[in-house]
Amino acid sequence: MIEELTLRNIGVIERAELAFSPGLTAITGETGAGKTMILTGLGLLTGRRADPALVRAGQEQGVVEGVLTARDEAELAEWAAASGGTLDDGALLVGRTVPANGRARAHLGGRAVPAATLAELGDRYITIHGQADQQRLRSPAHQRAALDDFADHGELLGRYRAAWDRLxxxxxxxxxWEATAARLAAERDRLAAGLGDIDAVAPRAGEDDELRTRAERLANIEDLRVALETAWAILSGGDDAPGVLGDLSRSSRALGGVARYGAEIGDWVSAIDQAITLLSEVANELGASRGELDADPRLLDEVHARRAQLAVLMRSHGPTLDDVLSWAERARARLAEIDALPTSRQAVAEEEARARDEAERLAAELRESRRRAAGALAETVNRELRRLAMRGAHLHVRVEPTSLGPSGADDVTITLAPHPGAPPLPVASAASGGELSRIMLALEVALARRPGDHTFIFDEVDAGIGGSAAVEVGRRLRDLSRVHQVVVVTHLAQVAAGADRQLVVSKRVSDSGATTVVTAVSGAERERELARMLAGDESPTALRHAKELLARADVGP
Structure with a gap:
């Protein structure tokens, strides 16, 4: 609830300090005195748009500050902490500074915050009911929440939301699972395709180097053949020449005949014989290689084709053939892992189906309860409207199925037929400003079940009424104030007389200009203010009627 409100340089208000009752506070004053600026200040504290035109003429900035408390201090402290602020001796200090030039600033609990945070504060703790401020019915979600409040659906909604979260x-x-299954299937296909390509080629380690050597050999086979023939002929000889081996054999025999004449001659013979043995082996291999040389061009084409196959694999999985073989080894291991994973979605799908069935069951239970509560809420509000000078108006609450969501599977629509025979229309479109405030008063009275920390602010709730209807409006406001804080801006003494505290807004004019002041009245001052509201003067008759109103309201002067 709002304990205090301070305004400085807002509109016609130079400085005003307001202390509100925890019950019902009435704000009264002549038309044009500046009551709207108090509502504007409250709107600024709840995150409404800050217009530089609100700043008092000649001043650099306007300031609005509020002190909020709650019966549930722990809850208020938790919300403030989540918003970045702290309580000061159990109270939450809220402020808004509006410069004549530049951007407005907001503060909450000692910290600078966005204006959106103040809007959250308003949604949670403060509701302004005026011609342009129907927060309670501004959206289907708010209308559904109002019906759920009336039906006391907290426990059922909690169970449904737990089921919705599980779903x-x-x-x-x-x-x-489906995304993972699709990803794994794609991965498996990619690995299998790559392994299929590799297995089709069946490469061997080092094969690329072997093929490169062989390709070079086949490309130069004629040069190789001439070299082999020449070397073989030199070693083995031919028809016209004995060859190196023949010459070495003759040398060995010649030296062998004189070996007895010196030990070194025997060593020479041994060395020549060893050379003959080694070169004979070389000549034999050269001779064999000569016969194996084949100049068939198809062999070179086959080598080139094989190298091309390996090049394709190395481009995909390389850059080297060793890399290809390593990739294949890893791919086979990964395929084995994928094939070992569960392949059925049945267990996951069955769990989802069970969660959906439970959510749908609770949503159906909610719908049935909402439909019962819709009729009761409409009947309760309509009964209140008849007492509030809206006898021909009829409120309708409709519950229609929709898809599952966080709050069930229902759309709730609250409409108003302003008079018999008129079609039901959205409440904001079917009623004037004063009627709208009375409708919201009737709704809030119907919803008020237990003490809370909410503040309700009503503007124009008494527009166009008087007499017994005004008394009923005052009575309903007082009923609501027993469970919530209520602030009403009123022109009717019948409404103001029931307030626990009355604040009078008045304009004072001096040579330096006009300014607005706010004064709490009690005793004789309050009787005079009520007399003025009744008759426009302080005549004995008006004062007597004022005392009677206060006595009837049982609040004391």
Whole structure:
């Protein structure tokens, strides 16, 4: 609830400090005195747009500050901490600074915050009911929440939301499984295709080097053949020449005949014989190689084709043939891992189906309860409207199925037929500003079940009414103030008389200009203010009627 509100240089208000009752506070004053600026200040504290035109003429900035407290201090402290602020001696300090030039600033609990944080504060703790401020019915979600409040669906909604959260997790698990299954299938296909290509070629380690050597050999086979023939002929000789081996044999025999004349001659003979043995082996190999040389060009084409196959594999999995063989080894191991994973989605899908069935069961239970509550809420509000001078108006609450969501599977629509025979229309379109405030008063009274920390602010709630209807409006405001803080801006003494505290807004004019002041009145001052509201003067008759109103309201002067 709002304990204090301070405004400095806002519109016609130079400085005003307002202390609100925890019950019902009435704000009164003549038209044009500046009551709207108080509502504007409250709007700034709840994140409304900050217009530099609000700053008092000649001033650099306007400031609005509020002190908020709650019965549930721990909850308020937790919300403030989540928003970046702290409580000061159990109170939350909120402020908004609006410069004449530049951007507005917001503060909450000693920290600078975005204006959106103040809007969250308003959604949670403060509701302004005026012609342009119907927060309670501004969206289907708010209308559904109002019906759920009336039906006391907290426990049922908690069970449904737990089931909805479980369904969302199961859906995410199923989506993850399907995405993973698709990814693994794609990975398996890629690995299998790569291994198929490699297995079709069946490369061997080092084969690329062997083929490169062989290709070079085949490309130069004629030069190789001439070289081999020449070397073989030199070693083995031919028809016209004995060859190197023949010459060495003759040398060995010649030296062998004189070996007895010196030990070194025997060593020479041994060395020549060893050379003959080695060169004979070389000559034999040269002779054999001569016969194996084949100049068939198809052999070279086959080598080139094989090298091309290996090059394809190395481009895909290389850059070297060793890399290709290593990739194939890893791919076979990964395929074995994938093939070992579960391949059935049945268990995951069955869990998702069970979660969906539970959510749908609870959603159906919610719908049935909402439909019962819709009729009761409409009947309760319509009964209140008849007492609030809206006898011909009729509120309708419709519950229609929709897809599953975080709050069930229902769309809730609240409409109003302003008079008999008129079609039901959205409430904001079917009622004037004053009627709209009275509708919201009737709704809030219907929803008020237990004490809370919310503040309700009503503007124009008494527009166009008087007499017994005004008394009923005052009575309903007082009923609501027993469970929530209520602030009402009113022109009717019948409404103001029921307030626990009355604040009078008045304009004072001096040579330096006009300014607005706010004064809390009690005792004789309050009687005079009520008399002014009743008759426009402080005549004895008006003062007597004012005392009677206060006595009837049982709040004391």
């Amino acid at each position: 969302q997790r199961c859906r995410a698990d199923l989506a993850d």
